[in-house]
Amino acid sequence: MILLTPDEMGAADRLAAESGIDSYGLMVKAGYAVAASALKHFATVRRAIVLAGPGNNGGDGYVVARALAESGMDVAIHALGDPDKLKGDARTARFECPIEPQSLEAYLPQAGDLVIDALFGAGLARPLSGAVTALIEAIGRKGVPVLAVDLPSGLSGATGAPLGAAFHATRTVTFMAPKPGHYLLPGRDLCGVLEVADIGIPMRIVRAAQGGKLSVNSPALWRAALPHSAAGAHKFSRGHLGVFSGPAGKTGAARLSAMAGIRCGAGLVTLAVPASAEAEVAAHQTAIMQRRLDEADDLRDWLADRRLSAFVIGPGFGADARAREFVQALAERPTVIDADGISAFAEAPDELFVTLGRFAPHCVLTPHQGEFSRLFPDIAADDDCGKVEKARAASARAHAVVLYKGADTVIAAPDGRAAINANAPPWLATAGSGDVLAGIIGGLLAQGMEAFEAACAGAFLHGEAGSRAGEGLTAEDLPGHLPPLSAFS
Ligand SMILES: NC(=O)C1=CN([C@@H]2O[C@H](COP(=O)(O)OP(=O)(O)OC[C@H]3O[C@@H](n4cnc5c(N)ncnc54)[C@H](O)[C@@H]3O)[C@@H](O)[C@H]2O)[C@@H](O)CC1
Numbered sequence: 217m218i219l220l221t222p223d224e225m226g227a228a229d230r231l232a233a234e235s236g237i238d239s240y241g242l243m244v245k246a247g248y249a250v251a252a253s254a255l256k257h258f259a260t261v262r263r264a265i266v267l268a269g270p271g272n273n274g275g276d277g278y279v280v281a282r283a284l285a286e287s288g289m290d291v292a293i294h295a296l297g298d299p300d301k302l303k304g305d306a307r308t309a310r311f312e313c314p315i316e317p318q319s320l321e322a323y324l325p326q327a328g329d330l331v332i333d334a335l336f337g338a339g340l341a342r343p344l345s346g347a348v349t350a351l352i353e354a355i356g357r358k359g360v361p362v363l364a365v366d367l368p369s370g371l372s373g374a375t376g377a378p379l380g381a382a383f384h385a386t387r388t389v390t391f392m393a394p395k396p397g398h399y400l401l402p403g404r405d406l407c408g409v410l411e412v413a414d415i416g417i418p419m420r421i422v423r424a425a426q427g428g429k430l431s432v433n434s435p436a437l438w439r440a441a442l443p444h445s446a447a448g449a450h451k452f453s454r455g456h457l458g459v460f461s462g463p464a465g466k467t468g469a470a471r472l473s474a475m476a477g478i479r480c481g482a483g484l485v486t487l488a489v490p491a492s493a494e495a496e497v498a499a500h501q502t503a504i505m506q507r508r509l510d511e512a513d514d515l516r517d518w519l520a521d522r523r524l525s526a527f528v529i530g531p532g533f534g535a536d537a538r539a540r541e542f543v544q545a546l547a548e549r550p551t552v553i554d555a556d557g558i559s560a561f562a563e564a565p566d567e568l569f570v571t572l573g574r575f576a577p578h579c580v581l582t583p584h585q586g587e588f589s590r591l592f593p594d595i596a597a598d599d600d601c602g603k604v605e606k607a608r609a610a611s612a613r614a615h616a617v618v619l620y621k622g623a624d625t626v627i628a629a630p631d632g633r634a635a636i637n638a639n640a641p642p643w644l645a646t647a648g649s650g651d652v653l654a655g656i657i658g659g660l661l662a663q664g665m666e667a668f669e670a671a672c673a674g675a676f677l678h679g680e681a682g683s684r685a686g687e688g689l690t691a692e693d694l695p696g697h698l699p700p701l702s703a704f705s
Pocket residue numbers: 225226228229242243246269270271272273274275276335336337338339340341342343344345365366367391415
C-alpha cells in the first residue's frame with residue numbers, strides 16, 4: 217500500500233487538475249465518502265456537528281453537512297474564521313450547502329453528538345489556537361465521538377506528530393492513499409480506525425505523484441524477493457548464517473537470533489562462541505552448530521569460508537573495541553548489526569559509516585530509539601523531522617539499510633525507499649524480541665535476499681509471529697510461531 221506525504225497528495229491534486237479532472241468534483245466525492253462513513257458507523261447519534269475550517273478541509277466539511285442533511289440527519293455547522301472569506305472549491309461547497317454556519321464559540325458539546333472534524337487537514341501549518349484547543353478539550357470531556365476528515369486537526373500528516381493540541385478521532389477518512397501521519401505514532405492512535413476513500417483520482421496519477429517511494433510494509437514489497445526452496449535444495453544452497461554469541465552468562469540473546477535464523481529457512485546456522493561460553497551454549501542448542509571464536513584472528517580464519525552468506529552481530533555481544541573490530545571485518549558480507557554492535561560505535565559513529573561505505577549497501581542496522589540516538593544524535597534530535605525522514609537520513613549516512621524499531625518501525629534504504637511497519641502487536645515489546653528480529657533478517661539475508669527486502673520481510677514476519685503467539689508471549693515463543701515463507705509467495 218503506497219503512502220503519500222501531504223505534499224505528494226497536493227501534487228496528485230495538481231496533476232489531476234492538469235489532466236482535466238474537476239477539483240470540486242473531488243471535494244464532493246470526498247465529502248460524500250465521509251458522510252457515508254458517518255451514517256454507517258455512527259448510526260445512533262442524534263446530531264452531527266460539522267466543524268469547518270478556513271481551507272479545503274472545511275470545504276469537505278460543507279459537503280459532508282449537505283450530504284448528511286440530505287439523508288435526514290440533524291446537522292449544524294460551526295465555522296472557524298469568516299465563512300465569507302472562503303475561496304475556490306470551499307466557497308462553492310459553502311454556498312451549495314443549505315445550512316448556515318454558526319460560530320465555533322457557539323458550539324456546546326452534548327452527549328449524542330457526532331463531531332465531524334473538518335477544521336484542518338493537509339494544510340495545517342502551525343499549532344491550533346487556544347479557542348480550538350479549549351473546544352477539543354470540551355469535546356473530549358463529554359466523550360463525544362469524532363470523525364476526522366483526512367486527518368485529525370492538529371496532527372501533521374507528514375510526521376505523525378501533533379503540532380500542539382489535536383483531536384483524538386474515533387475514525388478518520390482520508391482520500392486516495394494514507395499519509396505517513398496515519399501510521400506513525402502518536403498519529404496512528406489519534407486517527408482511530410482509518411478508512412481510505414477512493415475519490416476518483418486515477419492510480420497512474422497517484423503513482424506519478426509519489427516521489428518518495430514510501431509504503432506501508434506488506435508482502436507486495438518483498439514477495440518476489442523471498443527465497444524459494446527448490447526440490448533439489450541442499451543445506452548450503454539455503455545459506456549459512458553466522459551469529460556471534462556474547463560471553464558466558466550473556467549467550468541468550470544470540471541463541472534467540474540463531475533459532476529465529478534457522479526457523480526462517482537458513483540452511484545452516486552457526487553460533488560463534490567465546491571459549492568461556494562454549495559449555496553454556498552447547499547445553500542449549502541442538503540444530504544450531506557452534507564454533508569457538510575468541511579473537512579477530514579466529515574471525516578472519518572463519519571468514520575464509522565463503523559459504524558463510526550472512527551474519528548477525530550485536531545481541532548480548534558487549535559494546536567494546538572487539539565489537540568494533542568484528543563489525544569492521546564482517547561488513548564485506550551481508551550482516552545485521554544490532555544492539556551492542558551499534559552501541560560500540562557510540563563514540564565514533566563515522567568509523568562505522570566509513571566501513572559500511574566501502575561496500576554495496578548489503579548490511580542492516582536495527583536500532584531502537586536509544587541506539588538510534590547514540591549513532592545519529594543530530595538526526596534523532598531534529599524535531600522537524602518525522603521517523604521516516606530520520607530513518608532515511610540515517611540510512612543515507614550509514615550506507616546501510618536502517619530498520620528503526622518501535623511500535624511504528626520504519627525501514628529505509630540508502631536509495632530513498634522506505635516502509636512503515638504496521639502489523640506488530642504491542643506484546644512484542646518484551647525482552648529478547650529484538651534479538652529474534654535480528655535473527656529473522658539474518659536468516660533471510662543468508663538465503664540471498666537483498667537488505668531492504670530482507671529487513672521489510674523480517675519486520676513483517678516478526679509482527680505475524682507476535683500475533684500468532686499472542687498476548688503473554690516471550691521471545692522464545694516467537695521463532696516457533698513464524699509463518700512459513702511459502703504462505704506469502
Ligand atoms: N486531492 C486533494 O488534495 C484533495 C484535498 N481535499 C481536502 O483539502 C484539504 C487540504 O486543504 P487546504 O490545503 O486548503 O488546507 P487546510 O484546509 O488543511 O488548511 C487551510 C489553511 O488554513 C491555514 N492554517 C494552517 N494552520 C492553521 C492554524 N493552526 N490556525 C489557523 N489557520 C491555519 C493555512 O493557511 C492553510 O492553508 C485536505 O486535507 C482534504 O481534506 C479534498 O477536498 C479532496 C481532494
